[in-house]
Amino acid sequence: xxxxxxxxxxxxxxxxxxxxxxxxxxxxxxxxxxxxxxxxxxxxxxxxxxxxxxxxxxxxxxxxxxxxxxxxxxxxxxxxxxxxxxxxxxxxxxxxxxxxxxxxxxxxxxxxxxxxxxxxxxxxxxxxxxxxxxxxxxxxxxxxxxxxxxxxxxxxxxxxxxxxxxxxxxxxxxxxxxxxxxxxxxxxxxxxxxxxxxxxxxxxxxxxxxxxxxxxxxxxxxxxxxxxxxxxxxxxxxxxxxxxxxxxxxxxxxxxxxxxx
Amino acid sequence: xxxxxxxxxxxxxxxxxxxxxxxxxxxxxxxxxxxxxxxxxxxxxxxxxxxxxxxxxxxxxxxxx
Numbered sequence: 001x002x003x004x005x006x007x008x009x010x011x012x013x014x015x016x017x018x019x020x021x022x023x024x025x026x027x028x029x030x031x032x033x034x035x036x037x038x039x040x041x042x043x044x045x046x047x048x049x050x051x052x053x054x055x056x057x058x059x060x061x062x063x064x065x066x067x068x069x070x071x072x073x074x075x076x077x078x079x080x081x082x083x084x085x086x087x088x089x090x091x092x093x094x095x096x097x098x099x100x101x102x103x104x105x106x107x108x109x110x111x112x113x114x115x116x117x118x119x120x121x122x123x124x125x126x127x128x129x130x131x132x133x134x135x136x137x138x139x140x141x142x143x144x145x146x147x148x149x150x151x152x153x154x155x156x157x158x159x160x161x162x163x164x165x166x167x168x169x170x171x172x173x174x175x176x177x178x179x180x181x182x183x184x185x186x187x188x189x190x191x192x193x194x195x196x197x198x199x200x201x202x203x204x205x206x207x208x209x210x211x212x213x214x215x216x217x218x219x220x221x222x223x224x225x226x227x228x229x230x231x232x233x234x235x236x237x238x239x240x241x242x243x244x245x246x247x248x249x250x251x252x253x254x255x256x257x258x259x260x261x
Numbered sequence: 262x263x264x265x266x267x268x269x270x271x272x273x274x275x276x277x278x279x280x281x282x283x284x285x286x287x288x289x290x291x292x293x294x295x296x297x298x299x300x301x302x303x304x305x306x307x308x309x310x311x312x313x314x315x316x317x318x319x320x321x322x323x324x325x326x
Binding site: 084 | 267268287288289290291292294295298299300303318322323325326
């Protein structure tokens with residue numbers, strides 16, 4: 001068990017709920033992943049839809065905690081209002097704070113993000129900010145009251161994995177007390193394992209599972225890789241060496257000449 | 262009275278938010294509502310009086326990443 005914003009959870013995989021081929025496949029994937037937290041969004045009500053009931057039914061059936069997001073918001077003002085509406089709708093003070101600053105890369109706007117985070121933290125929200133690996137932004141977010149940071153691995157939906165692993169690793173080293181969750185850009189279970197081996201606390205992903213040929217199977221693969229990566233981190237990975245070093249002891253080797261080889 | 266509901270202009274007779282939502286035939290069972298950039302808690306829907314040109318946003322849950 002570990003603590004995510006004061007809540008004890010077992011799984012270190014937070015699953016996005018979009019893009020699944022059917023609600024049934026989504027449910028199967030949540031169960032298969034053993035996910036206890038899933039993300040959700042808000043959209044404008046339209047007379048032709050069921051008013052969101054179908055999504056509620058899925059969430060209730062899976063008995064998971066909801067992490068609402070502020071997807072597609074482009075200013076602190078939009079994100080703050082969306083967070084207020086999400087709190088009203090989902091009855092949670094958790095908010096995945098997304099403030100997009102660039103349409104092409106879907107990179108966050110650090111200025112609007114920090115401003116929104118400051119306001120929402122002051123209002124009692126538990127803010128999960130979607131950010132980059134930038135250390136200064138991370139520092140500002142923590143100073144604004146965030147206890148959790150969610151740096152991207154690579155741009156949303158690209159599946160490129162950790163494109164700047166050194167920077168992510170430095171982020172982990174710089175902020176040992178913060179809960180760090182890699183969010184966005186994870187395409188393969190090995191990417192998730194890599195993040196977990198660095199000491200990240202959890203992984204949030206969506207497309208890699210939703211767009212797999214067999215989503216439930218992929219969800220399980222991710223859950224196992226995340227658990228494996230975490231176990232490796234806790235076990236203590238050996239340091240990298242630049243030179244080869246024999247693992248079999250040389251002492252007592254019958255043909256030793258005294259020369260090293 | 263003219264309102265802008267979810268980005269579209271519409272004319273309604275009702276003056277209060279709760280009754281306006283019913284007049285619009287929107288299923289608001291699982292909805293959150295903002296009026297003029299302010300979230301309105303559900304327990305205030307019936308008492309909140311709307312004004313001409315108010316901007317009403319009605320949001321429902323959906324899947325998201």
